[in-house]
Amino acid sequence: MALDKLGRFFGISEDDETDNTELEDGTAVPAVDHTQETNHRGHNVVSIQSGLTPTSKIVIYEPRVYSDAKEVAQNLLNNKAIIINFSRMDDASARRIVDFITGTVYALSGEIQRVGDKIFLATPPKFETDGKVSELVEKKDNLD
Secondary structure (H helix, E strand, O other): OHHHHHHHHHOOOOOOOOOOEEOOOOOEEOOOOOOOOOOOOHHHOOOHHHHOOOOOOEEEEOOOOOOHHHHHHHHHHOOOEEEEEOOOOOHHHHHHHHHHHHHHHHHHOOEEEEEEOOEEEEEOOOOOOOOOHHHHHHHHHHHO
């Protein structure tokens, strides 16, 4: 019996038992079909999918009025990155929205950066951006 358990642990047992294991919180974990696997680990197999978080999203906005800023801020509060294109707004209204979003980002410990002419990227705290658009444009200009 102990030898069988040891054999199942190392994957050398040809025992086709299927048991359900119960976690500490009472959740049942289905047994793994050992005949389909090449690397047998017995009850020590845990699905990678169970530990993954939902996919992150980037939302794109083209606001036309100041009241659209509330919807943009709500997405930041829901941990979504936002790309905001102000090309369809006058500069004064765009500046007010940028100020509002900057305050939201500051309160969340996020980040906001300009990525183009009238285009901004606002990210919640767990997003990380690498590089700057101005650096890429300078490198391209030096190559020409």
